[in-house]
Amino acid sequence: MNKVNASVDIKTQPGFKAVAILCLAMLYTPILVLIIFAFNAGNLMMHWEGVSLRWFGVALANQDFQSAARNTFMISIVATLVSTVTATLAAIGMTRVKAWPGMRMAFMIINLPLMVPEIITAVATLSFFALLAKGLGLNFGIGNIMLAHCVFCIPFAFMPIRARLEDMDLTLENAAADLYATPWQAFRRVTFPLLVPGIASGAALAFIVSFDDFTITQLVAGPGQTTLPLYIWDQTRRPMTPEINAISAVLLLFSISFIIISFLIARKRK
């Protein structure tokens, strides 16, 4: 008993608990205030006139909001599908295998989008697509944004898939091979099912970074290609009403529930 107490005590440091609580308060107060004021009944942002869902109704009924939401989901879903599939293939080809020529280089290429500051990627991609449009007459429309998103979604999808593969036991696949499974059968029946949780969290990460992206989308987007973050930004340039709180709250609640659900799924799997 005494020993347990002592071992707990040696771990604590004075004041650290207070700082941890302060840290959480700092991270959550602004988000909570924003969400609470989305439920304000009045027309002014800071005059509380009672609880109401009025502004959520106004926000969701807005045509511009709906088209921005459509664009956002279209872009995020395409970027997630493409990046998850290609990242899964890459992870399989680059994990637990004998190093092939250029594999180190391949790792650097895949991680590169994480190391380049977002604003540089944004202006570079803008210049690139401007050059394609002017020089070759190539313009993929909203596909431009999708391609730009795929680039930074791939490393996010790649990380958890690779981590999962690294943790996996080779003996299971060897056992399958001993039982006369072809390499494809072994992959299809053994490796892939074990890999699914990694693929799921990779896809979740890819989706959330694409869904939330502002900087790159803002510079690459052409007219009529407004996404939700861009729509919110446009709203802040006008006289602000609690409508903007409502839209922001919708976006936040969506991301937060998405994260909590993936967390709970990952926990259950363990």
Add this chain to the structure above:
Amino acid sequence: MAEPVSKAAEIALASQKNAARRHQLLAMPSLLIITLFGIGPLLVILVYSFLKAAPYGGVEWKFSTDAYLNFLFQRDIFDDTLQFSPDYLFIYLRSVIFAVVTTAVCLIIGFPTAYFMATRPPEQRSWWVLLITIPFWSNLLVRTLAIMFIIRDEGVINTVLMNWHVIDKPITMLYTNFAIVLGLLYSYLPFMVLPLYSSLEKLDFRLVEAGFDLYADKRRVLWRIIIPLAKPGIVAGCLLVLIPAIGAYVTPLILGGGLHLMIGDLIAQQFGSGRNWPLGAAQALILMAAVMVALFFYVRNSSGKMHHE
């Protein structure tokens, strides 16, 4: 007799080569996408930075080093001489100072938080990680707007203080340097806490115990044992905050209100209202070079570590 053996070896080698080719092929789609649409654009701005600006945005295909000269000098309109003009340099310096201050404060708040998390019972730890992860993955623009709602003249802080008659006039916080650093701190705090946590979670507390056995007090244990052991996490966390903070775009855009620029906004401006793409490209590449230097030191540092162990 030797024939079949070498034949078998040959087949084995060929199948190994096949496997390598297959693995290479699997990685190709990802590599192709990133090379074409990630590295390609970087090469485009590299080329653009050596061209002349077209009057209405875009570039003229004439070689010129004006963009890099413009970074430090301004051409006199009358006698065409170059005059030293440190305006851009100041913005770079400001950005670096803001980023360093942000990193330092993040570390001061983040380290105790991560340590506290790592010393919770395992069941509680995963909830703490979730709590830090939620802001990490929440929309940065919306979180920055949330800060704006709080520190505006008509914001929560000023409204409350005025209702309590602590102040008569709102304290101006928005569109100041303070607002930008606060916003950066708030944006990147989770980037500091998470790597610190993963490094502190693996801390061997027997070493802490040994420290106490040798009559060290809590402070000495913290400074001489815990912090040195957490160094890889500290370095990783600092870089994860420093790099995006130097190139921050959204935070100064919203909280600086265009009055207090950082590098990110400066670059974006050249591609927008500034209509000087080559200058923007050159500024972006200078930022990129700074980031590369930071990463280089990190890689050298961390690989040196591995070597010792």
